[in-house]
Amino acid sequence: MTNDRFQRGLAKLEEIDGAAGQRVIDSLKDIAPDLARYTIEFPFGDVYSRPGLDLKFREIATVAALTALGNAAPQLKVHIHGALNVGCTRQEVVEIMIQMAVYAGFPAALNGVFAAKEVFQERDKDGLS
Amino acid sequence: MTNDRFQRGLAKLEEIDGAAGQRVIDSLKDIAPDLARYTIEFPFGDVYSRPGLDLKFREIATVAALTALGNAAPQLKVHIHGALNVGCTRQEVVEIMIQMAVYAGFPAALNGVFAAKEVFQERDKDGLS
Amino acid sequence: MTNDRFQRGLAKLEEIDGAAGQRVIDSLKDIAPDLARYTIEFPFGDVYSRPGLDLKFREIATVAALTALGNAAPQLKVHIHGALNVGCTRQEVVEIMIQMAVYAGFPAALNGVFAAKEVFQERDKDGLS
Amino acid sequence: MTNDRFQRGLAKLEEIDGAAGQRVIDSLKDIAPDLARYTIEFPFGDVYSRPGLDLKFREIATVAALTALGNAAPQLKVHIHGALNVGCTRQEVVEIMIQMAVYAGFPAALNGVFAAKEVFQERDKDGLS
Amino acid sequence: MTNDRFQRGLAKLEEIDGAAGQRVIDSLKDIAPDLARYTIEFPFGDVYSRPGLDLKFREIATVAALTALGNAAPQLKVHIHGALNVGCTRQEVVEIMIQMAVYAGFPAALNGVFAAKEVFQERDKDGLS
Amino acid sequence: MTNDRFQRGLAKLEEIDGAAGQRVIDSLKDIAPDLARYTIEFPFGDVYSRPGLDLKFREIATVAALTALGNAAPQLKVHIHGALNVGCTRQEVVEIMIQMAVYAGFPAALNGVFAAKEVFQERDKDGLS
Numbered sequence: 149m150t151n152d153r154f155q156r157g158l159a160k161l162e163e164i165d166g167a168a169g170q171r172v173i174d175s176l177k178d179i180a181p182d183l184a185r186y187t188i189e190f191p192f193g194d195v196y197s198r199p200g201l202d203l204k205f206r207e208i209a210t211v212a213a214l215t216a217l218g219n220a221a222p223q224l225k226v227h228i229h230g231a232l233n234v235g236c237t238r239q240e241v242v243e244i245m246i247q248m249a250v251y252a253g254f255p256a257a258l259n260g261v262f263a264a265k266e267v268f269q270e271r272d273k274d275g276l277s
Numbered sequence: 278m279t280n281d282r283f284q285r286g287l288a289k290l291e292e293i294d295g296a297a298g299q300r301v302i303d304s305l306k307d308i309a310p311d312l313a314r315y316t317i318e319f320p321f322g323d324v325y326s327r328p329g330l331d332l333k334f335r336e337i338a339t340v341a342a343l344t345a346l347g348n349a350a351p352q353l354k355v356h357i358h359g360a361l362n363v364g365c366t367r368q369e370v371v372e373i374m375i376q377m378a379v380y381a382g383f384p385a386a387l388n389g390v391f392a393a394k395e396v397f398q399e400r401d402k403d404g405l406s
Numbered sequence: 407m408t409n410d411r412f413q414r415g416l417a418k419l420e421e422i423d424g425a426a427g428q429r430v431i432d433s434l435k436d437i438a439p440d441l442a443r444y445t446i447e448f449p450f451g452d453v454y455s456r457p458g459l460d461l462k463f464r465e466i467a468t469v470a471a472l473t474a475l476g477n478a479a480p481q482l483k484v485h486i487h488g489a490l491n492v493g494c495t496r497q498e499v500v501e502i503m504i505q506m507a508v509y510a511g512f513p514a515a516l517n518g519v520f521a522a523k524e525v526f527q528e529r530d531k532d533g534l535s
Numbered sequence: 536m537t538n539d540r541f542q543r544g545l546a547k548l549e550e551i552d553g554a555a556g557q558r559v560i561d562s563l564k565d566i567a568p569d570l571a572r573y574t575i576e577f578p579f580g581d582v583y584s585r586p587g588l589d590l591k592f593r594e595i596a597t598v599a600a601l602t603a604l605g606n607a608a609p610q611l612k613v614h615i616h617g618a619l620n621v622g623c624t625r626q627e628v629v630e631i632m633i634q635m636a637v638y639a640g641f642p643a644a645l646n647g648v649f650a651a652k653e654v655f656q657e658r659d660k661d662g663l664s
Numbered sequence: 665m666t667n668d669r670f671q672r673g674l675a676k677l678e679e680i681d682g683a684a685g686q687r688v689i690d691s692l693k694d695i696a697p698d699l700a701r702y703t704i705e706f707p708f709g710d711v712y713s714r715p716g717l718d719l720k721f722r723e724i725a726t727v728a729a730l731t732a733l734g735n736a737a738p739q740l741k742v743h744i745h746g747a748l749n750v751g752c753t754r755q756e757v758v759e760i761m762i763q764m765a766v767y768a769g770f771p772a773a774l775n776g777v778f779a780a781k782e783v784f785q786e787r788d789k790d791g792l793s
Numbered sequence: 794m795t796n797d798r799f800q801r802g803l804a805k806l807e808e809i810d811g812a813a814g815q816r817v818i819d820s821l822k823d824i825a826p827d828l829a830r831y832t833i834e835f836p837f838g839d840v841y842s843r844p845g846l847d848l849k850f851r852e853i854a855t856v857a858a859l860t861a862l863g864n865a866a867p868q869l870k871v872h873i874h875g876a877l878n879v880g881c882t883r884q885e886v887v888e889i890m891i892q893m894a895v896y897a898g899f900p901a902a903l904n905g906v907f908a909a910k911e912v913f914q915e916r917d918k919d920g921l922s
Contacts, residue, residue, distance in 0.1 A: 172774075175778070176774075176777065178781075179758060179777060179780065179781050179784065180758050180761070180762060180777045182762065182843075183758075183761070183762050183765070183773060183774070183777060186762070186765065186770075186835070186839060186840075187765075187770055187774065190379070190770075190831070190835050190839075191379040191770060194831060194835075195375060195376050195378070195379055195831075196376075198372060198375070198827075200368045200369065200371075200372045201368075201369050201372035201373065201376070205334070205337050205369065205373075206372075206376060208334050208337050208338055208341075209337055209338065209340075209341035209373050209376055209377075210341070210376070210379075210380060211338075212337075212338035212339070212341045212342045213341045213342055213344075213345035213377060213380045213381065214380060214771070215342070216342035216345055216346055216511075217345055217346070217380070217381065217606075217769075217771075218606035218607065219606050219733075219734040219735050219771075219772070220380075220734065220769075220771030220772070220775065222771075222774075222775070223380075223770075223771040223774070239329045239330075240329065240330050240334065242329075242566060242567050242570075243327060243329045243330035243335075244330065244334075244338050245567070245570070246324060246327070246567060246569065246570050246573070247324050247325075247330070247335060247338055247339070248338075248342060249324070249511075249570070249573065249574075250319070250320040250324055250339075250511060250512055251339060251342045251343060251346070251349075251352075251511045251512070251513060252342065252346065252510070252511045253507075253508060253509045253510045253511045253514075253607075254508055254509070254573075254574055254577075254578060254610075255509060255601070255604075255606075255607030255609075255610040256511075256606070256607070257570060258559075258563075258570070258574065258609075258610070259607065259609070261563060261566060261567045261570060262562070264566065265565075265566050268566065301516075304520070305516075305519060307523075308500060308519060308522065308523050308526065309500050309503070309504060309519045311504065311585075312500075312503070312504050312507070312515060312516070312519060315504070315507065315512075315577070315581060315582075316507075316512055316516065319512075319573070319577050319581075320512060323573060323577075324573075327569075343513070346513075346864075347864040347865065348475075348476035348477050348513075348514070348864050349476065349511075349513030349514070349517065351513075351516075351517070352512075352513040352516070371824060371825050371828075374825070374828070375825060375827065375828050375831070378769075378828070378831065378832075379769060379770055380769045380770070380771060381768070381769045382765075382766060382767045382768045382769045382772075382865075383766055383767070383831075383832055383835075383836055383868075384767060384859070384862075384864075384865030384867075384868040385769075385864070385865070386828060387817070387821075387828070387832065387867075387868070388865065388867070390821060390824060390825045390828055391820070393824065394823075394824050397824065430903070433907070434903075434906060436910075437887060437906060437909065437910050437913065438887050438890070438891060438906045440714075440891065441887075441890070441891050441894070441902060441903070441906060444706070444710060444711075444891070444894065444899075445894075445899055445903065448637070448702070448706050448710075448899075449637040449899060452702060452706075453633060453634050453636070453637055453702075454634075456630060456633070456698075458626045458627065458629075458630045459626075459627050459630035459631065459634070463592070463595050463627065463631075464630075464634060466592050466595050466596055466599075467595055467596065467598075467599035467631050467634055467635075468599070468634070468637075468638060469596075470595075470596035470597070470599045470600045471599045471600055471602075471603035471635060471638045471639065472638060472900070473600075474600035474603055474604055475603055475604070475638070475639065475863075475900075477862075477863035477864050477900075477901070478638075478863065478898075478900030478901070478904065480900075480903075480904070481638075481899075481900040481903070497587045497588075498587065498588050498592065500587075501585060501587045501588035501593075502588065502592075502596050504582060504585070505582050505583075505588070505593060505596055505597070506596075506600060507582070508577070508578040508582055508597075509597060509600045509601060509604070509607075509610075510600065510604065604735075605735035605736065606735050629695060629696050629699075632696070632699070633696060633698065633699050633702070636699070636702065636703075636898075637898060637899055638898045638899070638900060639897070639898045640733075640736075640894075640895060640896045640897045640898045640901075641702075641703055641706075641707060641739075641895055641896070642730070642733075642735075642736035642738075642739040642896060643735070643736070643898075644699060645688075645692075645699070645703065645738075645739070646736065646738070648692060648695060648696045648699060649691070651695065652694075652695050655695065706895070707895040711891060711892050711894070711895055712892075714888060714891070716884045716885065716887075716888045717884075717885050717888035717889065717892070721850070721853050721885065721889075722888075722892060724850050724853050724854055724857075725853055725854065725856075725857035725889050725892055725893075726857070726892070726895075726896060727854075728853075728854035728855070728857045728858045729857045729858055729860070729861035729893060729896045729897065730896060731858070732858035732861055732862055733861055733862070733896070733897065736896075739896075755845045755846075756845065756846050756850070758845075759843060759845045759846035759851075760846065760850075760854050762840060762843070763840050763841075763846070763851060763854055763855070764854075764858060765840070766835070766836040766840055766855075767855060767858045767859060767862070767865075767868075768858060768862065
């Protein structure tokens with residue numbers, strides 16, 4: 149886990165959500181360490197590190213997609229944290245959720261807001277915006 | 278179709294994609310005119326007209342969600358136009374598609390780029406950026 | 407293809423959509439005749455033949471589900487025909503589509519109405535209600 | 536929250552599931568009160584209040600769609616309650632679930648029945664049919 | 665529950681996951697015993713009992729599909745057990761999960777691996793490979 | 794496009810479907826050449842090139858997943874070709890489709906078989922098994 153893509157990805161993921169990278173590596177190290185490496189390398193080393201779309205815009209896209217898909221609750225929470233860490237306001241996150249009612253239905257929007265509520269409470273405890 | 282929400286929605290949809298509002302109304306007028314009205318009122322009169330999230334950010338969220346869901350090709354094309362009309366660059370649209378490979382898989386990303394390619398060709402013919 | 411479940415299923419499918427059963431059998435006979443048999447036996451011989459839910463209610467459930475899932479356009483059209491054949495009005499079919507905007511988003515509802523529009527035009531040609 | 540659509544929606548939602556409307560409003564009041572308002576206004580004030588499809592049929596459509604989609608467990612439980620409150624029998628609810636095996640697969644049907652089982656147990660405690 | 669398809673299905677399901685058949689029957693016996701019967705008859709009595717595709721290949725297909733769909737966690741765990749019981753190695757199961765990152769996105773792959781981790785721990789306790 | 798992962802991926806994709814790699818590169822070269830590169834590098838250079846799961850098993854997993862997801866018709870056809878090219882029989886491909894009726898519903902299975910039918914006809918013309 150020492151190649152350039154991995155190092156660049158780990159740095160990028162730390163910028164998005166300080167602890168998430170290490171958590172993924174730890175949770176997979178006994179069962180699928182290569183998937184941990186790929187998860188750092190391709191999404192974060194290749195994609196999120198690209199120029200052409202601001203990191204804040206990238207997080208808006210991800211929060212929207214995961215809310216609409218509705219089947220990846222843990223990853224949605226990581227990226228709500230991420231969106232807030234790279235410059236989104238809480239109001240912007242909530243607006244994305246509300247908008248997903250239009251494209252994926254009201255249950256997806258409501259479940260997205262409930263995920264945001266949990267994240268905001270975690271951040272209140274930690275004194276984060 | 279004269280209430281405030283409808284008028285505000287129609288104006289907002291014209292800002293996003295000049296022709297799309299009238300096309301939806303026309304295509305539904307014989308079969309489901311109330312769905313045409315709702316489609317203007319709730320998504321565009323209520324949601325897209327809200328403060329709290331820039332229109333460009335809203336289009337980024339929509340393009341991401343529709344690419345990830347992968348089952349609404351006509352609406353995805355409308356919103357690729359919309360994203361470009363409200364200030365996204367073509368590169369930004371393509372970056373959103375690439376990013377969806379991470380969250381919805383490579384087929385979703387590829388089919389999103391192919392939709393963007395069609396939209397870009399339509400806009401080339403019309404001299405649009 | 408002579409067992410009871412198959413015969414009961416074929417009769418039930420003919421009640422729902424006169425031609426659809428034979429079309430499925432024909433389209434699969436060279437490649438997957440057993441899937442044709444299963445498609446008659448389990449859905450129509452077992453499920454639709456059950457007491458406990460009126461056939462009209464069963465078609466309402468199916469049209470709703472296929473509109474919401476949004477990835478089975480040919481089967482949705484068969485069951486819009488089916489709903490109308492077993493007693494739904496065209497207005498009821500359109501109402502189901504509109505309602506799916508709430509649970510699966512506006513694109514699903516719009517694409518459902520466009521499918522209904524095609525079916526209604528086919529039935530107009532054939533003088534069907 | 537005093538306009539006609541909201542008041543009509545709240546009354547309709549109370550008819551479907553007495554407590555659900557207030558629960559939605561309470562759960563969102565700190566984070567997204569406008570989404571609570573929209574959830575009352577559009578689905579219940581606009582759509583469920585329409586003529587053209589009996590309320591019982593509307594609940595059949597919703598239970599079918601949410602079972603097929605399989606990613607909105609809390610809302611599925613609300614609408615199993617709703618279906619029973621507006622005149623469906625428990626047997627009819629179970630029949631809808633069984634039928635979804637055909638359109639969304641056996642796991643969706645099984646998970647739908649398990650949700651119904653929880654709802655039936657809640658209603659047994661409350662002496663509801 | 666004495667017909668040939670049921671008996672053949674129950675035997676096949678016992679071959680795949682010794683306890684799962686009886687668990688399904690027990691969990692549904694008060695609410696939807698016919699769905700229990702169908703779940704044994706069609707998937708296992710009809711489909712898994714067919715020649716033309718090895719049982720190991722069938723389990724690979726099922727684990728892949730359930731990981732990609734991402735909305736049937738309990739059934740995914742049954743079939744991870746099943747895959748291991750009919751000859752897949754743990755490594756092969758993990759490889760299927762990793763591959764699903766390509767077709768359904770990284771969250772689906774990660775959640776698949778986490779389900780596999782739970783199953784492997786259950787099997788460690790029981791001394792199973 | 795000269796790094797090791799790309800070269801290894803291109804060779805692997807040629808083994809799976811001789812022409813598909815170049816077609817992807819060509820179709821994306823004007824709009825998203827980096828997505829073409831990623832599509833070769835990660836899925837084929839990283840994942841399909843891994844030991845631990847036979848290439849035939851990998852194609853079984855992919856055909857199953859794309860049939861179940863039901864929203865990636867072009868990619869499904871590529872991988873039906875791929876499955877046949879790496880050692881699956883036509884009967885095995887059809888069996889995978891039939892099995893998907895259990896997990897994703899009959900429409901997904903039927904649409905999968907119809908895709909297989911098209912692929913088999915293309916191969917008949919080319920004299921391929």
